[in-house]
Amino acid sequence: MLRRIDYGDYDLIITFFTPDSGKVSVIAKSAKRSKKRFAGILELFSVLQVVFSRGRGLPVLQEATLNQPFIKIRTDIKKTAYASYWAELINEWIEEGEAQVRLYELFLYVLGELDIGNIPEPVLSILFQMKFMSISGFYPNLTHCNLCGIEMENMKKNRIMFDLEGGGIVCEKCVSPLLSTHDPGRRGPVRRIYISKGTIKQLLWFENGNLEKSGRVRFSRQSLREGLEFSEAFVPYHLGKMPRSLAFLRQIRRDA
Template identity: 45%
Template sequence: MEPLSTTAIVLRKVSYGDADLILSLLTETKGKISVIAKNAKKSVKRFGGALDLFSCIRIIANPSRSKDLLFLQEASLIHPYDHIRTDIHMTAYASYWTEIILLWVEEQDKQSSIYHLLEFALENLDNGHIHYDLMSIIFQIRFLVLTGFKPNLQTCGICKKPLDHINGLTVFDLSKGGIACKTCYHGNRAFYLSKGTIKQLNWIISDNIKLIQRLKISDQSIKESLLFLETFLPQCIDAFPKSLKFIYSLR
């Protein structure tokens, strides 16, 4: 097997014995991988401080006897995104996004679009160009689209009445993953979303991600969207990220 040379983002880091670290990385070309960084704890120089959480790095890794673990040969820093680690809100959100990826992405399953989404989210969190609450909305909705869980926010899932013709608050039926008009909805697992919030979520789904920095969204819509996505996304991936509890405790 050839050595793997790629860019990667550090998702998780755990100690292994006295000297080594095991890291979970999301790579641009090979999906999620686990690497062992020999002597990384004993010699700081060995990897030049490139192994901090959320850092974007370039790596060379060699195969080992275990199919699921590679030897980290070299790692150099592309971007440390170090503002994130100095702010508790930013750290909480970055931990949530990386945990979602750890829970969902299979080992060595190429997911370049998810890699680029995470890179975009960390970059804009770090440089402060997008507020962390809005960035979390963008990350979650784009993640749902990329993983095939895009919510239906256009028409009632049953009678197909378009959003603009649905009066008052709109029901989002969690069990069906889409909106419904009040006449059609008879379940008991629903969210009520305002039309303004749904329109803004549709805009985030459909528009060029690079233009999103210009998006102005009301505080009420931010709250509504976060509450909705932090319920719907864990349901889609069938797991409750532990870092969500920490986010709740900060609010």
């Protein structure tokens, strides 16, 4: 369950993420008033088996059975903040009725691990975002200079500039002309981030490696910070929208 919003005094509009039909929004009648109607199981991030009927307007939820409640996510504000951010990215990106099996499996995996709690939350979030980028087709170029093509391994400096707009890393030789280019049509500064080589290697590992192994990758504190900074800048940039849940997540992280 990706999203739930109140609809009038009695009903809820619920958006489910399904393996074969992508995003599906349904109306759950009397779900707000009567706890009995759906036995209080219509909670965010839970995995349900649902039956709904199509007709005019929104499909109507008929039955719901709980498969996995992920209670530990909902009772922990930091876990809730991470799951809300991932859910908002999915909700923003996918269309109603469009199958997204790989993304579904990814979301199920990170929610499951978030609930269990063995993998640090920032690691899961970087993993989710790297995979999300490659599944949704806007994966960043982290392997060679976006401008001259020299490989990342052959770049001299350890801290490498990532150009958000160009979607790739830029070597030390190409950086200076780029920094001095003045584009009068552009509003605000060029968006760029610096990432060290070690972090880039780990990000690439996440993009290409399998899920279970990726969860066991160990990050240094610096890599965690850089990985979060990079993914939380690049993903919203390419989505063209700042997710509201990201501001909330950052607030929670600061307070923790």
